[in-house]
Amino acid sequence: MDVYLDNHSTTPCDPRVLEAMLPWFTAQPGNAASRSHKWGYAARTATEQARGQLAERLGCSPKELVFTSGATEADNLAVLGVLRANRARGNHLVTVATEHKAVLDAAKHATTEGFEVTVLAPEPDGTVDPAAVEAALTDRTVLVSVMWANNEVGTLQPIERIVEVCHARDVWVHTDAAQALSTCALDVRAVPVDLMSLSAHKAYGPKGVGALYVRRGRPRIAVEPLQYGGGHERGMRSGTLPVPLIVGFGACAALFDPSEVERVRGLRDTLRDGLLAVGGVHVNGSAHRLAGNLNVAIEGVEAEALMLGCRDIAMSSGSACTSESLEPSYVLRAMGLDRDRAASSLRFGVGRFNTEAEIAYAVEKLTAKIAELRSMAHLYE
Amino acid sequence: MTVIYLDHNATTPVLPEVFEAMRPWFVERFANPSSSHPAGVEARAAIDRARAEVAALIGARPNEIVFTGSGTEASNLAIRGAFRGGRVVISAVEHPATREPALHLQRQGAPLTVLGVDGSGAIVVPDALPSDTAVLSVMHANNETGVLQPVRALADLAHAAGAVVHADAAQSLGKVPVDVGALGVDLLTIAGHKLYAPKGVGALYVRDGVALQPVIRGAGHERGLRPGTENVAGIVGLGAACARAGADLDALSARLEGQREALWARLRDGVPGVARNGAGAVLPNTLNVRFPGVSGNALLAACPDLAASTGSACHAHGESASAVLLAMGIPEPDALGAVRLSLGRSTTDADVAEAAAMLVEAWNRLHPEVSHRSR
Ligand SMILES: Cc1ncc(COP(=O)(O)O)c(C=O)c1O
Ligand SMILES: Cc1ncc(COP(=O)(O)O)c(C=O)c1O
Numbered sequence A: 001m002d003v004y005l006d007n008h009s010t011t012p013c014d015p016r017v018l019e020a021m022l023p024w025f026t027a028q029p030g031n032a033a034s035r036s037h038k039w040g041y042a043a044r045t046a047t048e049q050a051r052g053q054l055a056e057r058l059g060c061s062p063k064e065l066v067f068t069s070g071a072t073e074a075d076n077l078a079v080l081g082v083l084r085a086n087r088a089r090g091n092h093l094v095t096v097a098t099e100h101k102a103v104l105d106a107a108k109h110a111t112t113e114g115f116e117v118t119v120l121a122p123e124p125d126g127t128v129d130p131a132a133v134e135a136a137l138t139d140r141t142v143l144v145s146v147m148w149a150n151n152e153v154g155t156l157q158p159i160e161r162i163v164e165v166c167h168a169r170d171v172w173v174h175t176d177a178a179q180a181l182s183t184c185a186l187d188v189r190a191v192p193v194d195l196m197s198l199s200a201h202k203a204y205g206p207k208g209v210g211a212l213y214v215r216r217g218r219p220r221i222a223v224e225p226l227q228y229g230g231g232h233e234r235g236m237r238s239g240t241l242p243v244p245l246i247v248g249f250g251a252c253a254a255l256f257d258p259s260e261v262e263r264v265r266g267l268r269d270t271l272r273d274g275l276l277a278v279g280g281v282h283v284n285g286s287a288h289r290l291a292g293n294l295n296v297a298i299e300g301v302e303a304e305a306l307m308l309g310c311r312d313i314a315m316s317s318g319s320a321c322t323s324e325s326l327e328p329s330y331v332l333r334a335m336g337l338d339r340d341r342a343a344s345s346l347r348f349g350v351g352r353f354n355t356e357a358e359i360a361y362a363v364e365k366l367t368a369k370i371a372e373l374r375s376m377a378h379l380y381e
Numbered sequence B: 001m002t003v004i005y006l007d008h009n010a011t012t013p014v015l016p017e018v019f020e021a022m023r024p025w026f027v028e029r030f031a032n033p034s035s036s037h038p039a040g041v042e043a044r045a046a047i048d049r050a051r052a053e054v055a056a057l058i059g060a061r062p063n064e065i066v067f068t069g070s071g072t073e074a075s076n077l078a079i080r081g082a083f084r085g086g087r088v089v090i091s092a093v094e095h096p097a098t099r100e101p102a103l104h105l106q107r108q109g110a111p112l113t114v115l116g117v118d119g120s121g122a123i124v125v126p127d128a129l130p131s132d133t134a135v136l137s138v139m140h141a142n143n144e145t146g147v148l149q150p151v152r153a154l155a156d157l158a159h160a161a162g163a164v165v166h167a168d169a170a171q172s173l174g175k176v177p178v179d180v181g182a183l184g185v186d187l188l189t190i191a192g193h194k195l196y197a198p199k200g201v202g203a204l205y206v207r208d209g210v211a212l213q214p215v216i217r218g219a220g221h222e223r224g225l226r227p228g229t230e231n232v233a234g235i236v237g238l239g240a241a242c243a244r245a246g247a248d249l250d251a252l253s254a255r256l257e258g259q260r261e262a263l264w265a266r267l268r269d270g271v272p273g274v275a276r277n278g279a280g281a282v283l284p285n286t287l288n289v290r291f292p293g294v295s296g297n298a299l300l301a302a303c304p305d306l307a308a309s310t311g312s313a314c315h316a317h318g319e320s321a322s323a324v325l326l327a328m329g330i331p332e333p334d335a336l337g338a339v340r341l342s343l344g345r346s347t348t349d350a351d352v353a354e355a356a357a358m359l360v361e362a363w364n365r366l367h368p369e370v371s372h373r374s375r
Helices: A015-024 A038-058 A071-085 A101-112 A130-136 A159-168 A243-254 A258-276 A303-309 A330-334 A339-343 A356-380 B016-025 B038-058 B071-082 B096-107 B151-160 B232-247 B249-270 B296-301 B323-327 B349-374
Strands: A065-068 A092-096 A116-120 A141-145 A172-176 A195-199 A210-214 A281-283 A293-298 A345-349 B065-068 B087-091 B112-115 B133-139 B164-168 B187-191 B202-206 B286-290 B338-342
Touching: A015 A243, A038 A065, A038 A243, A065 A071, A071 A092, A071 A101, A071 A141, A071 A172, A071 A195, A071 A210, A092 A101, A101 A116, A116 A130, A130 A159, A159 A172, A258 A281, A258 A293, A258 A356, A303 A345, A303 A356, A330 A339, A339 A345, B016 B232, B038 B065, B038 B187, B038 B202, B038 B232, B065 B071, B071 B096, B071 B133, B071 B164, B071 B187, B071 B202, B087 B096, B096 B112, B096 B133, B096 B164, B133 B151, B151 B164, B232 B249, B249 B286, B249 B349, B296 B338, B296 B349
Parallel strands: A092 A116, A092 A141, A141 A172, A172 A195, B087 B112, B087 B133, B133 B164, B164 B187
Antiparallel strands: A065 A210, A195 A210, A281 A293, A293 A345, B065 B202, B187 B202, B286 B338
């Protein structure tokens, strides 16, 4: 049985999402920027409807959304775009060692442009302490970037508290919510972040499209574009709009169903309990985590060996983006796990399309394989 | 009611066979190509195949292709990524995807040279380029007039000055042969949706050994030049579209040129005083014409079942003429009458006849009024 338990890496497009996208590839070819005919008008209407669907999901105005190619671009636009455009407000960024590479590498690059960056260490459970954020703020701090939910250990960050301490100091908050879109209520009225990165392919939408939410208000959050051109997306992101992908993004946002979250959480709990029953298995991270996320360290087992032994179960050691390197997860290392424990850790992402039978199969197969690997290791001792 | 789409330079429909190649990569084969499990490895292999297909169309090696999210992104990566101080040289008829990043570098202190065009729409090749030229970026074919530019001659001058050469082939690829060796370029922009691949994917050719800085930072996708989870379906589509373009390029361009000339003949016969914008070597599918006494916008508004475009952007406060046509020395009142008709794979002879009839009829309807009012 093939079981896909890697939904943090990417998710399948929901067939309903593909259905919504279909007409916009061939039958409706218009360029949303074409002003002189109805094909262009139809395409524009479609992208604006999708913008409305996403805005509704986030509780924001459609005018606060900028479509991008994904969360990587959105993170870069937030971090580099805000720092570069607001030099008059300061030169300092605060972020966390467990952020996605898109934020960390943008932050690192910012230091080469004269910006100062503070990278906070998380608590051992992966949580960021709002007091630590507050302590890191200076008169020169422009932006704090803390993800909504971590892509490896699923930790849900206390964004609301972080926003409070930052706004009290007139500092903007960006959050990478790429992992949260599939299972979290994301309401920017309830949690008034200033910028939020999203990606469709983490929430049953297509790859190649994401968005950056940019709060409108006073003072205006200026964002310097990464790419210049025809002035699309109110000048913040030029380039012909990928109509089908945007329509798919809107559809996937509209399909969000809070009742599905509990089902996913139930499957995840079954998986967790099944693996804990093996013995010598420890959960990495906090209890306050994404409904579909599980990250465990398995004593006496190399994560890579277990993955090779269970090739019909898709899971990962570390995140997909870094899975080509053999280094153990920098996220787990930043949480204080030693190399050995990090190297024996696996990430599971349960999602919409998983079934109870799949979870039962995965538990059975993993349990057997763990026992086998441990007994082999024993032989060599 | 027939509807006729003659705006293929704005964007093209995805070819059905291209979509069929893409389809499995949304729902069934959805894995992340960076994942080490078998499904991820399969997605990686699909990207590599597409990379080879794109490379083959332009005479490049697969490892010289970097996938992006659009032509605009590719040109930004080329111009901003290659820039390390020195002068930037572009032409007066560049697409905003080239012009705007160049102007951004100028705002940051880089000297900028803008090469002019002649009356036919071709960039005037100077005797030499300034010795401090660091980046030359010119288009292979203009999006409004279709005029093919002297890329090779300009590239040689730029290389003599030690510059990196970028060409924007968004419009030419799939319509005329594009060979990076023959053009002598270091970097070349590809826009998927202009050649029957989907919107949301583009590519940059980066000649081996040319060092670029990424614009976006993150995990190491696309050799670190373009991080972000790959748009697998889109990339597969771009590969399939390039393979198709290479398979029937000559036959397609010959057919389009014939239809384009038939369209022109009908307009010339039906509209006294109509004139063509752009001359010399022009893309086979592009016809840019100016209609006397009417604005292009008004004319197209009177043809609701015809999709075409005016070179001009419609601003909040009235119309402004195309900067490309103005740069060619066409007087503003004449330039306002311009309409761009761009043919494509699905265009039929009947479409051409009908489009011409619509335009002639609309012009007849509008023109007397206009001339009456202006009297
Ligand atoms: C938390 C987080 N941020 C950003 C990204 C990057 O998103 P994308 O693949 O859309 O560029 C990912 C996934 O790779 C992620 O998990
Ligand atoms: C000549 C030229 N260059 C670049 C572009 C931009 O490409 P994209 O629409 O993929 O951003 C276009 C089309 O808009 C174009 O016509």
